[in-house]
Amino acid sequence: SVFDFYLQSLRAGMESGNYADAELMLKGITQFQGKYFPEQKSLLQKMNFEILNNKINIFDRLFGFYGIFGFVMLVLLFVRVLSPKYQLKWPIHILAILVGVSFLAHSFGLIARWYIAGFAPWSNGYESMVFIGWATVLAGLIFYKNSPIALAATSVLASLIMYVAHLSWMNPEITNLVPVLKSYWLTIHVAIITASYGFLALGAFIGFLNLIFLILQSKLNTKRIKEKVLELSRISELTLIVGVYLLTVGTFLGGVWANESWGRYWGWDPK
Numbered sequence: 001s002v003f004d005f006y007l008q009s010l011r012a013g014m015e016s017g018n019y020a021d022a023e024l025m026l027k028g029i030t031q032f033q034g035k036y037f038p039e040q041k042s043l044l045q046k047m048n049f050e051i052l053n054n055k056i057n058i059f060d061r062l063f064g065f066y067g068i069f070g071f072v073m074l075v076l077l078f079v080r081v082l083s084p085k086y087q088l089k090w091p092i093h094i095l096a097i098l099v100g101v102s103f104l105a106h107s108f109g110l111i112a113r114w115y116i117a118g119f120a121p122w123s124n125g126y127e128s129m130v131f132i133g134w135a136t137v138l139a140g141l142i143f144y145k146n147s148p149i150a151l152a153a154t155s156v157l158a159s160l161i162m163y164v165a166h167l168s169w170m171n172p173e174i175t176n177l178v179p180v181l182k183s184y185w186l187t188i189h190v191a192i193i194t195a196s197y198g199f200l201a202l203g204a205f206i207g208f209l210n211l212i213f214l215i216l217q218s219k220l221n222t223k224r225i226k227e228k229v230l231e232l233s234r235i236s237e238l239t240l241i242v243g244v245y246l247l248t249v250g251t252f253l254g255g256v257w258a259n260e261s262w263g264r265y266w267g268w269d270p271k
Contacts, residue, residue: 002029050116050174058109059130059172063162065102066137069095070155077149081213081228082221092148099155103137110134117174120187126172128194129165133158135198139239143202147235149228153205154198161201185257189250196246203240206232 006025013019033040073095076088110131113121122131140154166172177186210229217225255265 002032046116049112053109053112053116058105058112059162060166062102062106062109062133063159063166065105066099066133066155066162067159069098069102070152070157070159073099073152074149074156077152081224082216084224096144096148096151099137099151100141102155103134103141106130106134106137113174117177119177119181120191122190122194123177123181123186124171124175126165126170128190129161129170131191131194132197132201133161133165135195136161136201137198138195139199139202139242143235143239147231149209149232150202150206150235150239153209154202157201157205180261183257183260185253185260189253189257192246192250192253196243196250199239199243199246203236203243206236206239210236 002025006022006029009022009025010019013022073092076092076095079086080088080092110121113127117123121127136154136158137151140151143150164170210232213225213229213232258267259265
């Protein structure tokens, strides 16, 4: 009833230019909601935060940042290996910091999506791709001290992953959680499984880089190339070990979740 009166006052205000009555009724409605429905205020705050998050559009922007920083860093590292007189220490260090800042923005985007949705942001294809990109850069940051090229590789790879995540057939909309996923296992099982993809992808990408280094090998740089290939092979082995461990643990946890949801551990699913 009050809302109908508010609309009448609003129409009258539009004709007269005096919105005093409409504003008074709106204030009364707001006070009523604050007294009897205090949760509405938090929902409104969450809605405004979601609108802001959509405007910022962090994940879509990260594709370009990761791609530029990672590619330039990769080129500089190749130059350093092929021509040792160009150490390029500071440019590489600055690019690594920029990748780290992008990773922090990526983390903030995941936290923001978690807050808005009310559940872990890896419940569909789009969110899984975004999380895999995050896990890939995390793997690069972990191994950066041992091999800067690992971070450059993961940044380029994350850029490709984020690009795929924003293709037309991927839906970035925050939707309601389907009943079967309403479980704490979503946070545990899916996070472990998808994190393993990041480490495995890094191992694969380093393998491709090693092939490129071997192609560029010559009599003048044989020693340097062999040292770099050995270094990258060790990093690749470490990332693959981490990836396989995570994938194995995640798969068994998936069996436990399946038993809770459907009463069976294994159905020989595509996984």
